[in-house]
Amino acid sequence: MNSAIRGLGETPTKAERNPNSNGDSNDDKGGPTTKRTDFITWNDYFMAVACLASQRSKDPNTQVGAVIVNEENKIVGTGYNGMPNGCSDDELPWGKDVDNYLESKYAYVVHAEMNAILNKNASSVKGCRLYTVLFPCNECAKLIIQAGINHVIYIHDKPNKPEMQAARIMFDKTNVKYTSAMKYSFICSIILATF
Numbered sequence: 001m002n003s004a005i006r007g008l009g010e011t012p013t014k015a016e017r018n019p020n021s022n023g024d025s026n027d028d029k030g031g032p033t034t035k036r037t038d039f040i041t042w043n044d045y046f047m048a049v050a051c052l053a054s055q056r057s058k059d060p061n062t063q064v065g066a067v068i069v070n071e072e073n074k075i076v077g078t079g080y081n082g083m084p085n086g087c088s089d090d091e092l093p094w095g096k097d098v099d100n101y102l103e104s105k106y107a108y109v110v111h112a113e114m115n116a117i118l119n120k121n122a123s124s125v126k127g128c129r130l131y132t133v134l135f136p137c138n139e140c141a142k143l144i145i146q147a148g149i150n151h152v153i154y155i156h157d158k159p160n161k162p163e164m165q166a167a168r169i170m171f172d173k174t175n176v177k178y179t180s181a182m183k184y185s186f187i188c189s190i191i192l193a194t195f
């Protein structure tokens with residue numbers, strides 16, 4: 001397994017956090033002499049950044065954040081769902097009126113994954129992983145595949161929606177791996193409770 005994704009969803013236990021501590025208050029004298037071990041995993045970190053990014057969204061119903069990470073565990077793009085640049089998010093609709101497409105957000109919103117790809121600060125995102133709060137739709141899946149992203153890690157899913165089913169079909173055909181990380185919903189809820 002790629003070392004970058006080892007520990008997916010694994011939060012260190014207390015014993016793992018401080019294996020050198022015997023609970024003695026002498027531990028405090030002069031401070032610890034060994035490295036801190038209760039650091040969060042890369043996956044915890046990137047999913048937490050995706051959750052944080054989601055809180056920039058103005059969507060009153062669903063806030064999605066996405067982060068693209070390269071093979072060196074460097075963040076090369078972030079995004080959240082929002083209106084296109086130059087389109088005031090005070091003027092365009094945020095409703096879900098499916099009977100009147102032009103009066104619904106669906107006609108206008110740029111998805112978090114698309115924004116993360118478009119916002120990339122590297123020449124390419126080929127071989128990168130994408131962390132997203134919500135499983136990608138078919139349109140974002142097309143972009144993910146074309147951009148060369150090879151692993152999608154997600155928290156929430158709407159598996160009955162045809163858009164998500166089409167995304168899975170395309171991911172399967174193109175060997176884009178997708179990993180459910182529901183465990184992160186806890187981390188996400190802590191982050192979201194802070195705001």
Ligand SMILES: Nc1ccn([C@H]2C[C@H](O)[C@@H](COP(=O)(O)O)O2)c(=O)n1
Pocket residue numbers: 059061062063064080081082096105109110111112113134135136137140
């Ligand atoms: N993978 C996804 C799926 C959806 N979004 C955005 C698009 C909308 O702003 C919102 C979904 O709204 P809902 O139908 O739940 O009211 O989430 C995204 O960014 N990425």
